Amino acid sequence: MRDPEIVVSMGPHAHSGRTVPRFMATRTLSLLPAAGFGVYQFGVGAALTLGAAVLGALVTEGALDVVSKRRPQALDGHAALQGLLLGMMLSPVAPWWVALIGGVAAVLIGKAPFGPLGGAPLSPAIVGLLVLAISFPQDLRQYAAPRTADPAWHAQDAARPEMPADAVLLDPSDAQEISTFHAFLGDQVGAIGAISPLLLLLGFWLMLWLRAGTWQGPLGYFLGMGMAAHLGHLLWPDSLPGASFHLTTGMSALCGLYLMTEPICTPVVPRGLFAFGVVAGALAVVLRASALPYAPEAWALAITMLATPLFDRIRPRPFGKVASHA
Amino acid sequence: MNELFLWRRGIRRPRIAASFEPEAKLPQRLVIPLEPADSTYGHALRVEAGEEILRHRLIGLGLGLAPSLHSPAAGTVESVEEKLLRPDGTFTRGIAIDVSGDRALEPKAVPLAETLPAQQILERIGDAGVALRGPRAISLRAAIEASRHPQGFLGATGGSVSRSLSHIVVRLADVDPSLASVSAAASLAEKKPDDLMLGLRLLTRATGASRITLVLHKGQKLPNVEGLAEELELGLLRVSAHRYPELAGPLVAAKASGIEPPVGIGPLYTSGVLVTDVDTVLEVVEAVRDGLPSVRPFVTISTSMEKTVRRVAIGTPLRAVIGAGARAEARKIALGGLMAGIAAPDFDQPVVKETDGVCVLPGKDVLCSQNLPCMGCGACARACPMRLVPSLLSRAAEFDQLDTARSLDIFHCIDCGVCGFVCPAGRSMVQLITAAKTALVPRGRV
Numbered sequence: 001m002r003d004p005e006i007v008v009s010m011g012p013h014a015h016s017g018r019t020v021p022r023f024m025a026t027r028t029l030s031l032l033p034a035a036g037f038g039v040y041q042f043g044v045g046a047a048l049t050l051g052a053a054v055l056g057a058l059v060t061e062g063a064l065d066v067v068s069k070r071r072p073q074a075l076d077g078h079a080a081l082q083g084l085l086l087g088m089m090l091s092p093v094a095p096w097w098v099a100l101i102g103g104v105a106a107v108l109i110g111k112a113p114f115g116p117l118g119g120a121p122l123s124p125a126i127v128g129l130l131v132l133a134i135s136f137p138q139d140l141r142q143y144a145a146p147r148t149a150d151p152a153w154h155a156q157d158a159a160r161p162e163m164p165a166d167a168v169l170l171d172p173s174d175a176q177e178i179s180t181f182h183a184f185l186g187d188q189v190g191a192i193g194a195i196s197p198l199l200l201l202l203g204f205w206l207m208l209w210l211r212a213g214t215w216q217g218p219l220g221y222f223l224g225m226g227m228a229a230h231l232g233h234l235l236w237p238d239s240l241p242g243a244s245f246h247l248t249t250g251m252s253a254l255c256g257l258y259l260m261t262e263p264i265c266t267p268v269v270p271r272g273l274f275a276f277g278v279v280a281g282a283l284a285v286v287l288r289a290s291a292l293p294y295a296p297e298a299w300a301l302a303i304t305m306l307a308t309p310l311f312d313r314i315r316p317r318p319f320g321k322v323a324s325h326a
Numbered sequence: 327m328n329e330l331f332l333w334r335r336g337i338r339r340p341r342i343a344a345s346f347e348p349e350a351k352l353p354q355r356l357v358i359p360l361e362p363a364d365s366t367y368g369h370a371l372r373v374e375a376g377e378e379i380l381r382h383r384l385i386g387l388g389l390g391l392a393p394s395l396h397s398p399a400a401g402t403v404e405s406v407e408e409k410l411l412r413p414d415g416t417f418t419r420g421i422a423i424d425v426s427g428d429r430a431l432e433p434k435a436v437p438l439a440e441t442l443p444a445q446q447i448l449e450r451i452g453d454a455g456v457a458l459r460g461p462r463a464i465s466l467r468a469a470i471e472a473s474r475h476p477q478g479f480l481g482a483t484g485g486s487v488s489r490s491l492s493h494i495v496v497r498l499a500d501v502d503p504s505l506a507s508v509s510a511a512a513s514l515a516e517k518k519p520d521d522l523m524l525g526l527r528l529l530t531r532a533t534g535a536s537r538i539t540l541v542l543h544k545g546q547k548l549p550n551v552e553g554l555a556e557e558l559e560l561g562l563l564r565v566s567a568h569r570y571p572e573l574a575g576p577l578v579a580a581k582a583s584g585i586e587p588p589v590g591i592g593p594l595y596t597s598g599v600l601v602t603d604v605d606t607v608l609e610v611v612e613a614v615r616d617g618l619p620s621v622r623p624f625v626t627i628s629t630s631m632e633k634t635v636r637r638v639a640i641g642t643p644l645r646a647v648i649g650a651g652a653r654a655e656a657r658k659i660a661l662g663g664l665m666a667g668i669a670a671p672d673f674d675q676p677v678v679k680e681t682d683g684v685c686v687l688p689g690k691d692v693l694c695s696q697n698l699p700c701m702g703c704g705a706c707a708r709a710c711p712m713r714l715v716p717s718l719l720s721r722a723a724e725f726d727q728l729d730t731a732r733s734l735d736i737f738h739c740i741d742c743g744v745c746g747f748v749c750p751a752g753r754s755m756v757q758l759i760t761a762a763k764t765a766l767v768p769r770g771r772v
Binding site: 320 | 337339413504576577580586587588589590645653654655656657658659660662664665666667668669670671672673685687691692693695696698699700701702703704705707708711712713714715717718735738741743744746747748749750751752754756757760
């Protein structure tokens with residue numbers, strides 16, 4: 001009997017079964033509860049916005065695959081995920097074509113120039129968002145009241161179309177009006193996917209359980225944000241809200257739980273990731289107090305992400321390394 | 327502050343249950359590979375082509391760190407220049423023996439072995455070719471002597487930290503849960519605890535060690551062994567049954583002694599701790615008390631049809647070890663466990679002293695590495711037992727950034743394969759890291 005042909009390769013000869021598509025699918029799945037709630041609260045327009053963002057990103061990625069004849073990447077789920085994240089950070093009444101342009105920009109500017117998956121220094125969703133924030137600021141800053149909102153909110157929103165975060169920073173006494181507990185549950189005005197920290201948190205636990213994310217980054221983010229916010233409130237109680245406000249806004253949750261756990265643009269080592277989170281969270285609080293027109297948290301993350309290689313230098317001492325030996 | 331964020335390093339691997347069959351049938355023909363005669367690691371030929379030999383005859387004298395080789399069978403030496411393909415793709419020569427008859431050399435047994443002085447114990451261990459298993463079999467005698475003389479060993483990184491052995495750690499479970507060789511030997515020790523006690527006493531006397539720790543996993547029930555540990559006041563360590571590589575040398579030495587031994591400077595036995603397995607201890611007893619050479623390592627044969635541990639004679643080709651049914655469906659054969667084993671290039675590969683397992687993988691279990699670029703997800707960094715960052719190491723290796731690799735402590739890597747196991751991008755992590763290590767060593771840039 002002839003011997004069968006056998007394969008020779010280096011170990012390990014077993015694998016966990018983790019793949020990139022599964023990783024991306026898990027992250028997308030964990031975003032769906034919050035996205036779904038956003039659609040419920042804001043109606044079909046929100047669904048259109050989300051769909052347009054995802055479509056823009058996917059089609060661009062697919063087109064690039066065809067044009068550059070590279071290994072097809074459109075179906076590994078990353079482009080779709082970034083499109084969804086971008087859509088969730090947009091206002092519910094933003095026009096669909098704005099979302100579409102955002103999705104295209106996310107891939108074209110935020111991902112394509114950097115080669116295959118793993119090269120992008122910034123999260124493509126953030127890049128898309130920043131492009132839109134600079135190009136179409138007025139379209140992004142219109143808000144709608146959610147379906148289940150208090151009728152009083154509806155009346156207020158007609159007069160003040162800004163995000164609650166901005167509203168509070170103009171007049172911190174408004175912070176008292178917002179019940180932290182209800183805001184956490186989902187009683188907020190904000191971007192489509194950034195109104196229910198509770199659902200975002202539930203999705204985050206799903207992500208952790210299925211090993212598609214880490215907890216060190218978000219922990220650092222909320223610690224940094226909380227400390228900076230508390231410090232700010234202590235120093236300038238009349239102009240800056242306290243930590244409980246900052247920590248329960250939907251954008252904090254979205255940025256802190258999902259954008260912080262992006263694998264590619266954040267540090268590799270957990271303790272570096274923690275430090276990264278602290279800096280990003282604190283910077284988000286600082287930028288929220290500044291005059292940035294839109295999404296200060298995203299700007300803060302973008303700035304910190306540029307410093308990721310620096311945070312990669314924070315590493316544990318290897319096993320058995322003796323300090324005296326070179 | 328190295329475990330600031332406490333999570334379990336390593337991965338979860340189910341531990342196999344295997345039956346134990348003491349002796350494997352000898353094949354018609356044995357081919358025992360010989361290293362070229364080299365003073366640091368080699369063999370000096372001790373037989374000629376055409377010679378009639380008896381079982382246990384010395385056929386290759388171990389030089390340097392190499393263990394001596396003996397024939398596991400009686401017969402005729404057909405050739406001493408048999409060309410053998412090694413798993414790493416290089417060729418070596420081997421001694422081919424046509425097996426016939428069953429006469430053995432008279433063993434020089436010593437009934438009161440514990441009364442022997444240390445030097446004689448070491449000599450008998452060396453004469454029998456008892457070896458420490460690892461990527462390369464290291465003569466136990468040479469290892470013990472090297473730990474006393476710093477100039478006796480030059481590590482991959484050029485230096486040697488040499489302390490004499492003060493602690494012996496004996497594992498009673500396999501490092502890789504896909505094997506059961508050491509567990510089988512442990513069950514033998516359970517049936518004959520006096521042999522284990524003798525082995526420990528002989529090793530203590532030969533090394534001058536003052537501490538012994540036995541390591542079991544949490545699922546192992548060995549009442550006699552535990553009783554022995556209590557009676558002799560030995561350390562007893564229990565590790566997780568399903569965690570790989572909890573039982574790897576440096577890790578288990580650190581758990582047993584409370585200090586992390588230096589890694590990447592020299593072999594573990596030069597840092598004061600000798601980590602060995604219970605099958606080696608039993609071989610020490612066979613060598614010193616019974617005068618029998620070490621020619622039948624405990625090998626786990628793991629196929630889809632059987633999971634057995636047998637004492638297979640060195641020189642047995644794989645085709646004689648693996649059943650016909652398993653051979654027909656084999657697509658990959660890992661010599662060793664599934665994590666750190668080496669893929670065999672053909673079915674003529676002989677079992678050698680280093681072999682602790684033969685894992686046959688059918689087609690559906692053989693995976694293709696996708697080798698996508700690194701995502702920076704950090705799964706490898708969280709799993710690495712040596713607290714390295716395999717992601718950065720693999721990227722440095724991929725782009726030939728050898729200085730970066732060196733500054734990332736690449737020589738601390740123990741090639742456990744956990745990083746490659748968890749990588750979602752399907753990267754050949756171990757291959758990349760090993761390539762970088764190989765590139766760094768000959769240039770003297772270590």
